[in-house]
Amino acid sequence: MSVDRLVQSWSEVRTGLINEASQIPEAQFSFRATPETRSVTELLQHIVQTQKLLVGEACRDNTDLMRQSFADHIQEYAPEVASITEKNALLELLRSSLEPAEAAIRDCGEGLQQKMKRFDGKEITKFDFLNFGIAHEMYHRGQLTVYERLLGVEPALTQYFNKRFMTASTPAE
Secondary structure (H helix, E strand, C coil): CCHHHHHHHHHHHHHHHHHHHHHCCHHHCCCCCCCCCCCHHHHHHHHHHHHHHHHHHHCCCCCCHHHCCHHHHHHHHCCCHHHCCCHHHHHHHHHHHHHHHHHHHHHHHHHHHCEEECCCCCEEEHHHHHHHHHHHHHHHHHHHHHHHHHCCCCCHHHHHHHHHHHHHHCCCC
16 A cells, blocks of 8 residues: 555545544534443544554654653643544544644655554554554544444434435436
8 A cells, every 4th residue: 555545545534534423413422332431522532632643653753652651642742632622623623633644644755664663562664553543543433333323323424325325226217
């Protein structure tokens, strides 16, 4: 996969995530599936915080995930995110945070082939580490669709496929 495809994939995943989050009424952003899970607000904050951390670390010359705790990494790369709690502001943050991430990824270029250690100490390329970021976001998008179902909201992707399927199967008159 090329850098262009990586950036495009992340953008597509983010667009889908924004579509799902847009479906949830603002009054439900404090919803938690269980007391020990993140609220909708906290989940969206976590996605942006993690994206900023992953891109920030992968695109620096001296990547070292073990130099500080996860919380300290978040404080370094995304200290402002936790204060953003309103639905529209969170959706805008999801939209706007990907552009500087894409620029940093492109600037890193061939440096993405360098090896680094993950949080568990295993070595991977920085490129593969960023691919993990996309998978991480998809994981949480799935979690968000479960929240939608629990709230009685039909997920945006389900609506899209139902519309496409219904349109495609309608006989011509």
